[in-house]
Amino acid sequence: MLKSEFYYDLPQELIAQEPCIPRDAARLMYLKKENGAIEHRVFHDLPQILEPGDLLVINNSKVLPARLIGHKAQTGAVCELLLLREEEKDVWECLARPGKRLHPGNSIEFGDGTLKAQIIETKSDGNKMVRFTYDTQTLYEKLDAFGKMPLPPYIQKQLEDGSLYQTVYAKELGSAAAPTAGLHFTPELMETLEGKGIHFAEVTLHVGLGTFRPVKEENITDHKMHSEWYSIDGKNAEKIQKAKQEGHRVIAVGTTSCRTLEAAATTHGTICSCSGNTDIFIYPGYKFQAIDGLITNFHLPESTLIMLVSAFCGYENTMNAYKTAVQEKYRFFSFGDAMLIL
Structure with missing residues (x-):
């Protein structure tokens, strides 16, 4: 068909x-x-x-409140990660924006800086492999603090x-x-x-x-x-x-x-x-x-x-x-x- x-x-x-x-x-x-x-x-x-x-x-x-908005450590530019799946402990496949400006070795800080992400690989489809570091027992605690719900792109209204x-x-x-x-x-x-x-x-x-x-x-x-x-x-x-x-x-x-x-x-x-x-x-x-x-x-x-x-x-x-x-x-x-x- x-x-x-x-x-x-x-x-x-x-x-x-x-x-x-x-x-x-x-x-x-x-x-x-x-x-x-x-x-x-x-x-x-x-x-x-x-x-x-x-x-x-x-x-x-x-x-997961898996949408994270932060700042590129090197330049202060605003960027965004959307966590898709955990490949190994604290290493996630993510959608990234702006994807073309985030390269392996780049770091991103979120919230008060206690959650950090480092780009470790760009996949063939453009998704990023990202390693997270944080000061809590689990990453989920940081997502609760700093993450937003990943609403579909056709929903324009902010969900309170x-x-x-x-x-x-x-x-x-x-x-x-x-x-x-x-x-x-x-x-x-x-x-x-x-x-x-x-x-x-x-x-x-x-x-x-x-x-x-x-x-x-x-x-x-x-x-x-x-x-x-x-x-x-x-x-x-x-x-x-x-x-x-x-x-x-x-x-x-x-x-x-x-x-x-x-x-x-x-x-x-x-x-x-x-x-x-x-x-x-x-x-x-x-x-x-x-x-x-x-x-x-x-x-x-x-x-x-x-x-x-x-x-x-x-x-x-x-x-x-x-x-x-x-x-x-x-x-x-x-x-x-x-x-x-x-």
Whole structure:
């Protein structure tokens, strides 16, 4: 398939600049896989839509306040690092700005100077390998003090409360972006769902900024996916296996949970206790092995995420749903409204 087949026209004003408050008051498009039928609901309707025994699989990864703005020690020039992944202790792959002016050997100071970074390598894609030094026990303490949330480039509005870009169940630090489908849940909604016999299992996938990288190749099969680290522990693997064995639906909350489950099933033949890196690319023609349903937001045109959704519920169903969402003025992208596909 061609990248251009996944294009749709989106008016700029439909890109959500802030989250819905309360979180579960966001709109919910309920899309039925078998016939493409659409219902317009609200996210807090989930307990009325889902069935007892359904298992919602959530990604418990927590976003690092990974955007650091500092000064080049040599010249005092303002520069910025965005931490992507830790390659070894205190050595991180980072996006850097201005990248062309930051060379191996350059140093950057942040905040009061107690956090320092040294550029040790420029990678072939322009990213930097950076070694951090600091006066606290962990780098994370310094990120809490000096870092900002790495909001996607299409969100222009400054976020005053960083917790709004975290799910209420986030716990495992490591993501460069939020698993945004989960932003719609509140503790009260989760409690209501549990009370109706709808359960949760947790997985971890640390979301990389590759999530936002555009597909450049016109033939989508030529696209190389970014790699992300995932983990499923024994207790949660058992919950997922049990739901499958008993004939209940396993519903991924977000494309990251979906990719975690499908990566595990593809690699190991089943959902089991496992961890590793995955660069699984799901596009139309893919045969799903793990999930029966998907909760997701509305994604960028021509992105790998809209391709994943198309693989799950069909290309025509997906593109029609997006056309309908634009007509009905749904809110799009990270802080936008949600879809439930069953």
